[in-house]
Amino acid sequence: MAMNSRLRDLEAEAIFIIRETVAEFRNPVMLYSIGKDSSVLLSLAVKAFAPAKLPFRLLHIDTGWKFREMIEFRDRTARDMGLDLVVYVNQDGLKRNISPVSSGSSVHTQVMKTEALRQALDEHGFDAALGGARRDEEKSRAKERIFSHRSSGHLWDPRNQRPELWRLFNARLNPGESMRVFPLSNWTELDVWEYIRAENIPIVSLYFSALRPVVERDGRLIMVDDDRLPLLAGEQPQMEWVRFRTLGCYPLTAAVRSNAKTIDEVIEETGSAAVSERQGRLIDKDDASSMEKKKREGYF
Amino acid sequence: MSKFLADQRVLTILTCGSVDDGKSTLIGRLLYEQGQIPEDELAGLTNRAEEAIDYSLLLDGLEPEREQGITIDVAYRYFKAADRHFIVADTPGHEQYVRNMITGASNSDLAILLVDARNGLTSQTFRHAHIVSIMGIRHVVLAVNKIDLVNFDERVFQNISTEFRKLAELLSFSDFEMIPVSALLGDNVSTRSSRMTWYEGPTLLQLLAGSEVPEKARTGFRMPVQLIVRSDGGGRGVAGTIASGQIAIGDKIVLLPSGRVTSIKEISSAGRAVGRAEAREAVTLTLSDHVDVARGDVAASPSDQPHVGSQFVAQIVWLGDETLRPGRSYLLKQGTRTVGVSITAIKYRVDVQTMAHEAAKELRTNEIGVCNLITAAPLVFDSYAENAAMGGLIVIDRATNMTVAAGIVLHPLTRSTTIRPPTLFVTKDARAHLKGHRPALLWLTGLSGAGKSTIANATEARLNAMGVHTILLDGDCLRGGINKDLGFTETDRIENIRRAGEVSKLMLDAGLVVLCSFISPFAADRRMVRELMRRDEFIEVFVDTPLETCIERDPKGLYRRAIDGEIKNFTGISQVYERPEHAEVTIRTGELTVDGAVDRLVAELARRGIFDLSGEPGRGHE
Numbered sequence: 001m002a003m004n005s006r007l008r009d010l011e012a013e014a015i016f017i018i019r020e021t022v023a024e025f026r027n028p029v030m031l032y033s034i035g036k037d038s039s040v041l042l043s044l045a046v047k048a049f050a051p052a053k054l055p056f057r058l059l060h061i062d063t064g065w066k067f068r069e070m071i072e073f074r075d076r077t078a079r080d081m082g083l084d085l086v087v088y089v090n091q092d093g094l095k096r097n098i099s100p101v102s103s104g105s106s107v108h109t110q111v112m113k114t115e116a117l118r119q120a121l122d123e124h125g126f127d128a129a130l131g132g133a134r135r136d137e138e139k140s141r142a143k144e145r146i147f148s149h150r151s152s153g154h155l156w157d158p159r160n161q162r163p164e165l166w167r168l169f170n171a172r173l174n175p176g177e178s179m180r181v182f183p184l185s186n187w188t189e190l191d192v193w194e195y196i197r198a199e200n201i202p203i204v205s206l207y208f209s210a211l212r213p214v215v216e217r218d219g220r221l222i223m224v225d226d227d228r229l230p231l232l233a234g235e236q237p238q239m240e241w242v243r244f245r246t247l248g249c250y251p252l253t254a255a256v257r258s259n260a261k262t263i264d265e266v267i268e269e270t271g272s273a274a275v276s277e278r279q280g281r282l283i284d285k286d287d288a289s290s291m292e293k294k295k296r297e298g299y300f
Numbered sequence: 301m302s303k304f305l306a307d308q309r310v311l312t313i314l315t316c317g318s319v320d321d322g323k324s325t326l327i328g329r330l331l332y333e334q335g336q337i338p339e340d341e342l343a344g345l346t347n348r349a350e351e352a353i354d355y356s357l358l359l360d361g362l363e364p365e366r367e368q369g370i371t372i373d374v375a376y377r378y379f380k381a382a383d384r385h386f387i388v389a390d391t392p393g394h395e396q397y398v399r400n401m402i403t404g405a406s407n408s409d410l411a412i413l414l415v416d417a418r419n420g421l422t423s424q425t426f427r428h429a430h431i432v433s434i435m436g437i438r439h440v441v442l443a444v445n446k447i448d449l450v451n452f453d454e455r456v457f458q459n460i461s462t463e464f465r466k467l468a469e470l471l472s473f474s475d476f477e478m479i480p481v482s483a484l485l486g487d488n489v490s491t492r493s494s495r496m497t498w499y500e501g502p503t504l505l506q507l508l509a510g511s512e513v514p515e516k517a518r519t520g521f522r523m524p525v526q527l528i529v530r531s532d533g534g535g536r537g538v539a540g541t542i543a544s545g546q547i548a549i550g551d552k553i554v555l556l557p558s559g560r561v562t563s564i565k566e567i568s569s570a571g572r573a574v575g576r577a578e579a580r581e582a583v584t585l586t587l588s589d590h591v592d593v594a595r596g597d598v599a600a601s602p603s604d605q606p607h608v609g610s611q612f613v614a615q616i617v618w619l620g621d622e623t624l625r626p627g628r629s630y631l632l633k634q635g636t637r638t639v640g641v642s643i644t645a646i647k648y649r650v651d652v653q654t655m656a657h658e659a660a661k662e663l664r665t666n667e668i669g670v671c672n673l674i675t676a677a678p679l680v681f682d683s684y685a686e687n688a689a690m691g692g693l694i695v696i697d698r699a700t701n702m703t704v705a706a707g708i709v710l711h712p713l714t715r716s717t718t719i720r721p722p723t724l725f726v727t728k729d730a731r732a733h734l735k736g737h738r739p740a741l742l743w744l745t746g747l748s749g750a751g752k753s754t755i756a757n758a759t760e761a762r763l764n765a766m767g768v769h770t771i772l773l774d775g776d777c778l779r780g781g782i783n784k785d786l787g788f789t790e791t792d793r794i795e796n797i798r799r800a801g802e803v804s805k806l807m808l809d810a811g812l813v814v815l816c817s818f819i820s821p822f823a824a825d826r827r828m829v830r831e832l833m834r835r836d837e838f839i840e841v842f843v844d845t846p847l848e849t850c851i852e853r854d855p856k857g858l859y860r861r862a863i864d865g866e867i868k869n870f871t872g873i874s875q876v877y878e879r880p881e882h883a884e885v886t887i888r889t890g891e892l893t894v895d896g897a898v899d900r901l902v903a904e905l906a907r908r909g910i911f912d913l914s915g916e917p918g919r920g921h922e
Binding site: 004005008009010012013015016019020022023044046047048049050051052105135136139142143158159161162163164165166167168170172173175186188217233243 | 309311371373374375376377378385389399400402403406407526529530531533535537539540541568570572574580581582583595619631633634636639688689692693694696701702703706768829922
């Protein structure tokens, strides 16, 4: 399918940002979360440097609780594309048996995602991390710069962001500081889907409807992806036609009932959706400024 | 309006105006009426005391914003209406957040300027209208909001409109409209108001839907080089985004600033092989010759070339917390090039209220001025009016790395193209050869009374005895002549150091070993001097003596007078001394005798091969 000028502009803008990151930083890395945005980002990065190989490594922060299908997709993608992929697990959190089931969503996210990311960036000395976050996802992201500065300790200060004029990104850092870079800042959820369709980009099939075993909790459909999810009294997994709008740790990511089995159907459904994309993310609901708090502490 | 439907490009809209004029409310209302607010988000907007929806909560996404009920930083919101895609940059109204407002303005195609119908145009309206104009936004909509609070009175709207027409003319907005709206009640936002039959123009949404995305360049082919892509097969591609014009296989291009001409062998756009490409595309070009090209260069059309030079005039919006001081060295980023820069003169400051030009020696936060700039290496640029991507620049503070200014190039200084470095028959190397040693600069910095002059004098005596050709420069000797016109304000002290640096550079050209003894308290100024010289010629010597010792010594009685308040701006007492962090040599006078210090400096010069200690004095070079 041909691309319209809006998608072409977004594509060119993202490639420009990725190239600036490589040109300006000593040791950049691309965060790879296996989701649809990461798939688009990876495809753009390949285009930015073709025919040469990607000039940076990819980093996946593995919490140990991703959908099994995500991990299979990750390993297959890395193998097929010959990617230099680092998989990082917070060993300390693993030893302490931190999990979304026993520790609760907020401790799990703090230890296994936020702290793990900071550890991984420090350990490898990455000074810039490219990520697929978009401004239309959430209110605090809507406020964030494309080149988002982090003080030492990876902290974001939303009250004192650097001015960002035109496409002249100030990439200069003092010792200990780092940058998060968001090439998809100006993309919407629908843009991502239309681009995936136009470019035929492979994505995890969890985004498409299938019969999956789910339990309903507080009005949310949680998929029983393995036997680590304790079932409550009277709970019995039911097979339902569901799909996911975003992907995270499976006990923290709600499915939506849907019959959208093809990309055209997914796009049609996304265009007419009455609720936002991140509604299925349980970790966003802890309180009103939840995402901002996590971001200030170094969450992506 | 059908001709616009085919235009799929996203229109980026800026909303600006004073605090409480209702910017966030207007955009929230527009999104709500277009069914663009998801249910779960809408649920979060009604959790305040009243039942009514508070649209502003939709955009004020930061905790401190919601707590204080104000907008601090620009929020971007994406929506689709009337078959168009829009990005709204909702910017803060408070004066202290101008740098966030300008962040939103720099990438916008159209500006909605809000005023409160009860207040009319305020000083913040003037400021924002001026910034909108500087940023090159030519299409402006004045939304006269809260029209319900003046009983939908036509006269109020007409009076404000008349005033705005004058302003729009002054700021050369090519295209402007005025609309009376009530963001709160929805009048003339996306549906026509039945309460203002006197208004016959379009609703806000109609106006936005019918606006075209303006082209921001009128120049021929330009592409700032981002990086060189090297493939395993030995291929070399020149990667960048086309700033203006178009290019096809076989076309000739010129690489600037080198001036080398070559042609295009292959083009790939976003990884796809194509025959031609145009503005905004991210491309990789394969050239037909193996020419030298690097990041920061610009590929351009040979028949329509940008300016190449290091001196130009720019309009500067100063965003830094610290005041802009002419002469100080900063970094400048333009296109894909980052170079040292110094603002040599402020031609005038602009009063944002009256647009009057005022004489100025410095620019404070949020002030706007027209300045002369000189860069450490040539830039390839166009005026901003001709090409926004080639004429916009940012200024970065070297110490904090903060972006401290936004600038737009107005025009090159003709001097930069007419004064060329003279063609020299006798070179620096030839002069040095005759002297039998290489030139170098020892820059002694430290507090008054630290012992700089004593060490510099003793070192010069030793070098002279060795047959090395020297000169000693210090504050007293320069201030007695070449710097007679300078006082001791911060701006004058920076100029004092700049001239010392330039004089030293001439002396180095003459082949001398130069000893400079200056307090030079600011790191940025010492760095400016360092960058004038070749890397291996500059030796910073930190004469490190504790302040207490200097006060005790007080050879000229200056500390006593400074402590008594008789002398102002005295380093160490009433002005800071920034200790060097990367000095080549540090001399702690408490641990070394004068002779010991001289030994250290002579040894350092020898280690650098300025002369050879083991050989005959004065013949070390051979």
